[in-house]
Amino acid sequence: MLEEKIFLKSDVEKTMDNYEFLGLKKSLEMKSEDIVKKITDSGLRGRGGAGFPTGKKWEFALAQKNDVKFLICNADEGEPGTFKDRFLLENMPFKVLEGIIIAAYAVKANFGYIYIRGEYSKAIDIFEKTIKEAYHRGLLGKNILGSNFNFELRLIKGAGAYVCGDETSLINSIEGKRGFSRIKPPYPVQRGLYDKPTVVNNVETLTTVAEIMKYEDNIFAKLGTEKSRGTKLVSISGDVKLPGIYEIEFGSGTLKDIIELAGGTKDELNFVVPGGLATSILKYDEINIPYTYEDLENAGSSVGSGGMIVVSQKHDLIDILLNVSDFFVKETCGTCFPCREGNRNIKEILLELKKKGYKEEYKKIIGELREAILLAARCGFGQSSVNFIYSVLDKFFYEEVR
Ligand SMILES: Cc1cc2nc3c(=O)[nH]c(=O)nc-3n(C[C@H](O)[C@H](O)[C@H](O)COP(=O)(O)O)c2cc1C
Ligand code: SF4
Incomplete structure (x- = not known):
């Protein structure tokens, strides 16, 4: 343990x-x-x-x-x-x-x-x-x-x-x-x-x-590993039994171990946001990796701020996506056109997804918008604003083949 x-x-x-x-x-x-x-x-x-x-x-x-x-x-x-x-x-x-x-x-x-x-x-x-x-x-x-x-x-x-x-x-x-x-x-x-x-x-x-x-x-x-020295404060919230601040030595355990340290999940785990909403999610079957900068990067995510949000299967994924999208639409400073308009477009697409059901083209367009924002964003806000949304779509949404 x-x-x-x-x-x-x-x-x-x-x-x-x-x-x-x-x-x-x-x-x-x-x-x-x-x-x-x-x-x-x-x-x-x-x-x-x-x-x-x-x-x-x-x-x-x-x-x-x-x-x-x-x-x-x-x-x-x-x-x-x-x-x-x-x-x-x-x-x-x-x-x-x-x-x-x-x-x-x-x-x-x-x-x-x-x-x-x-x-x-x-x-x-x-x-x-x-x-x-x-x-x-x-x-x-x-x-x-x-x-x-x-x-x-x-x-x-x-x-x-x-x-x-x-x-x-x-x-x-x-x-x-x-x-x-x-x-x-x-x-x-x-x-x-x-x-x-x-x-x-x-x-x-x-x-x-x-x-x-x-x-x-x-x-x-x-302490820690060669590339991730020392300890890190992890703030764990969401569907865990003991949310709070835990000090973790890098490499001493996996993301799964950290969730267990926080009392385990209340319901069946769906995914984890490892480092705040600016980071890409990891699915329930991707969290058996050591908590280090290098391992999270290899898994396509990041330690970020250490704000770990644990999400169980009882939540509606589309509602979560809309909630997060709304945050980025409201918080962009609006200077760079792709960050301002791209995030608005993403929200509109997600609203359509909620109304009409998922289509593969939604993921494609959001992926393209993400690329455009990445290229043109002046700051880390734009560069990371689509990580969460795109990773949820990528890992959980597929068009039903008829
Ligand atoms: C949109 C956005 C929000 C940020 N918010 C914070 C924050 O609340 N606190 C913080 O320390 N760094 C934040 N950062 C990172 C800072 O720009 C900066 O990298 C950091 O304060 C440098 O400190 P460090 O080298 O000790 O991490 C944010 C970056 C972006 C792009
Ligand atoms: S990328 Fe940064 S500077 Fe550009 S609009 Fe977004 S928040 Fe503003």
């Missing part, structure tokens, strides 16, 4: 008095370059969804010659089925803060923002208090813990747009502009907030950094 591997979830935080900020203290005694190297060596990949190596991102940022750099903690968490960042913000705010300060010090950023999803009122309340107290204790502001390092941190509340979780839309949103994605390159590490080099990292990524820096030894690097 798979067991949770507690790495990130260690340390009970009650007050700042009983939290030692060990990772931060050790980091402030190191050179920025050495911290970046330790994170590169750890093999940590960004936990926001794209899985980009954190050390690489920081190397690029550190190499930028600019007196002003920014560090942004992405706590927008709009990906349906994902709620692990909320857990961290509400239960481990000091460790989140610690990761933010370490990252800023490592890339030489003196200004930062944490952008929290507006609906997370409890997390916002907790983090506002955390920032205030950190200033009071000399953990933020000038000459942090006597190190000569200065760092100012502000909290921004999101206003409910899924696309604002994309790092470039989020940067526009902080600048007070509409949450439209920017064309890349330039990447935020080159020209981000107010055109200055900017590192955007996810809450879980930064919290993991704090934990990695706590130990002399790089113990994170020894």
